[in-house]
Amino acid sequence: MAVTMAEITKLRNITSAGLMDCKKALAEAEGDIDKAVEILRKKGQAVAAKREDREASEGCVLAKVCGEYAAVVALKCETDFVAKNAGFVDLTKKILDAAIENKVKSADELKAIVLDGQTIEALIVEQVGKTGEKMEIGAFEYVEAPGVVAYNHFGNKLATIVAFNKAGIEEQVYKKVAMQVASMNPLAVDECDVAEEVKEKEIAVAIEKTKAEQVQKAVDAALKKAGINPAHVDTEDHMESNKAKGWITEEDVVKAKEIIATVSAEKAANLPEAMIQNIAKGRLGKFLKEVCLLNQEDVTSDDKKSVRETLKAVDAELTVLSFKRVNLNAD
Numbered sequence: 001m002a003v004t005m006a007e008i009t010k011l012r013n014i015t016s017a018g019l020m021d022c023k024k025a026l027a028e029a030e031g032d033i034d035k036a037v038e039i040l041r042k043k044g045q046a047v048a049a050k051r052e053d054r055e056a057s058e059g060c061v062l063a064k065v066c067g068e069y070a071a072v073v074a075l076k077c078e079t080d081f082v083a084k085n086a087g088f089v090d091l092t093k094k095i096l097d098a099a100i101e102n103k104v105k106s107a108d109e110l111k112a113i114v115l116d117g118q119t120i121e122a123l124i125v126e127q128v129g130k131t132g133e134k135m136e137i138g139a140f141e142y143v144e145a146p147g148v149v150a151y152n153h154f155g156n157k158l159a160t161i162v163a164f165n166k167a168g169i170e171e172q173v174y175k176k177v178a179m180q181v182a183s184m185n186p187l188a189v190d191e192c193d194v195a196e197e198v199k200e201k202e203i204a205v206a207i208e209k210t211k212a213e214q215v216q217k218a219v220d221a222a223l224k225k226a227g228i229n230p231a232h233v234d235t236e237d238h239m240e241s242n243k244a245k246g247w248i249t250e251e252d253v254v255k256a257k258e259i260i261a262t263v264s265a266e267k268a269a270n271l272p273e274a275m276i277q278n279i280a281k282g283r284l285g286k287f288l289k290e291v292c293l294l295n296q297e298d299v300t301s302d303d304k305k306s307v308r309e310t311l312k313a314v315d316a317e318l319t320v321l322s323f324k325r326v327n328l329n330a331d
Contacts, residue, residue, distance in 0.1 A: 017130050065150045
């Protein structure tokens with residue numbers, strides 16, 4: 001049947017689908033707007049199925065606070081063009097508002113919330129039909145505490161939420177910590193929150209690195225004593241290129257290889273275990289300072305205070321309980 005431009009426009013205003021899609025849906029529905037809307041929704045489901053194997057690496061990340069509850073939502077899509085679209089950003093805000101209003105505790109709970117007569121999950125599928133791009137809830141996180149804060153980084157790709165043990169603190173104090181989480185990407189609040197397997201892995205890496213350094217120091221000292229520049233013989237490629245340049249001779253290469261093999265074996269067999277352990281523990285301590293939020297140097301402080309020290313200066317009992325960080329970009 002013939003479809004009028006007025007009908008197409010009406011359907012497009014309702015669904016935001018393309019003109020041709022609206023025309024085809026109305027023709028199939030014989031002019032029934034409600035049926036046409038349902039056809040477009042089903043089309044969205046079909047497109048979603050087709051797009052299931054596509055990667056949704058772009059999107060919009062937003063965070064918000066309501067009382068003692070804060071949440072962050074990432075709605076993902078395939079292209080930055082769609083991610084920056086005002087309608088896509090508004091949909092993310094709408095989903096976040098639903099999370100805040102219902103104080104949801106999981107992504108599945110969030111998807112099941114009904115908005116405008118359909119679940120959020122169905123609403124996203126409908127948007128897939130309109131844009132032709134895969135869309136999904138890429139992340140959902142929340143915190144609850146006496147004091148909470150949210151930080152949305154410029155560009156809607158990164159957001160953080162932080163929970164504090166005390167309310168009534170100046171918001172800017174909270175906000176600085178949320179910005180610290182955004183910029184420094186801590187692994188945990190404090191050392192006790194770092195998993196033992198992570199610590200064990202780091203200490204093992206530190207031990208191997210320390211051993212390799214001690215062996216290399218011994219090799220370099222032996223090469224220098226033999227009149228050979230360690231930098232000229234540190235790899236096979238360097239040996240060949242430096243020999244071609246006339247910087248070392250074939251005899252130097254043979255001698256260097258013998259020294260490297262002999263000294264490496266001797267030093268590796270006689271490394272001082274106590275010293276290795278102490279150096280490795282020092283490296284673990286440095287790692288924990290870098291990855292633990294409260295141990296990190298406060299990026300907003302001019303006197304190199306830690307985040308813990310900054311908070312204690314505001315209130316002796318003030319501390320961070322937890323934080324969440326969602327970032328669509330590579331750190």
